[in-house]
Amino acid sequence: MSKSKKIIVSVISVVIFLILWFMFVGYQWSWGPFVKLHDYKVSSLEGNSEQYSLEYVKPQNSNVLNDKNIIFLGSSVTYGAASKGVTFADYIGKRNSCNVIKEAVSGTTLVDEGIDSYISRINKLDCDNADLLVCQLSTNDATQKKELGTVSNTMRIDNFDTHTVAGAIEYIIAFAKDKWDCPVIFYTNPKYDSEKYSAMVELLKEIQNKWDIGVIDLWNDTDFNNITDDQRNLYMADEIHPTQAGYLEWWTPKMEQYIINYMENLNESN
Numbered sequence: 047m048s049k050s051k052k053i054i055v056s057v058i059s060v061v062i063f064l065i066l067w068f069m070f071v072g073y074q075w076s077w078g079p080f081v082k083l084h085d086y087k088v089s090s091l092e093g094n095s096e097q098y099s100l101e102y103v104k105p106q107n108s109n110v111l112n113d114k115n116i117i118f119l120g121s122s123v124t125y126g127a128a129s130k131g132v133t134f135a136d137y138i139g140k141r142n143s144c145n146v147i148k149e150a151v152s153g154t155t156l157v158d159e160g161i162d163s164y165i166s167r168i169n170k171l172d173c174d175n176a177d178l179l180v181c182q183l184s185t186n187d188a189t190q191k192k193e194l195g196t197v198s199n200t201m202r203i204d205n206f207d208t209h210t211v212a213g214a215i216e217y218i219i220a221f222a223k224d225k226w227d228c229p230v231i232f233y234t235n236p237k238y239d240s241e242k243y244s245a246m247v248e249l250l251k252e253i254q255n256k257w258d259i260g261v262i263d264l265w266n267d268t269d270f271n272n273i274t275d276d277q278r279n280l281y282m283a284d285e286i287h288p289t290q291a292g293y294l295e296w297w298t299p300k301m302e303q304y305i306i307n308y309m310e311n312l313n314e315s316n
Contacts, residue, residue: 183246194245232261277296
């Protein structure tokens with residue numbers, strides 16, 4: 047075989063390998079250009095059956111969230127990697143007749159180390175008006191062992207070390223206040239086996255005390271985490287990612303009530 051043919055064969059082999067690799071990670075982890083393959087994988091789960099579909103969700107009575115613009119910033123849990131792209135954000139939007147902007151990309155981190163990081167995406171978000179930002183405390187920062195960092199002694203947005211979890215969280219809060227002058231709520235995952243994520247939750251509580259933000263702490267909520275094995279099998283595709291049933295029946299009522307109460311309290315104090 048000539049040298050030129052060997053080069054062509056090598057290039058073709060690399061291209062085929064990359065395509066197969068991206069198909070695999072899309073199917074397995076809901077990441078990359080073949081992300082929809084993961085939806086096919088999880089579509090057979092009982093928790094993703096038709097009865098939990100967004101189309102069957104009905105609006106509630108009038109409340110403080112009606113017609114509000116709510117940004118949900120996050121990664122796979124906010125996107126719905128194991129629930130065919132439907133999450134509590136979508137259910138809350140329909141149940142409360144509010145406008146939802148779901149800025150969520152699977153596999154991304156708070157820490158600013160790529161074009162899809164939380165910080166990179168919030169800076170590019172095309173939204174002039176927001177009434178609330180709800181941000182996920184990403185499990186990916188724990189899985190990828192990102193540097194935790196410490197709470198700063200400043201509130202200036204250009205003084206945070208966004209290559210740490212602490213700095214990234216503070217940047218996002220400051221950005222929301224500077225651009226939209228809107229309240230910020232962070233939410234955590236429920237309990238799973240991760241010392242690093244546990245440390246992130248504790249860090250978030252420190253930041254909450256500094257910035258007076260809302261925190262939906264599913265991690266430390268004993269009652270919330272106290273579900274049966276049958277419920278867990280229905281509600282969770284794995285230890286991190288819920289199914290549609292998990293979002294609709296388990297997460298949405300808890301998060302929705304917190305958000306409504308938080309916004310009502312803000313209205314009363316203003």
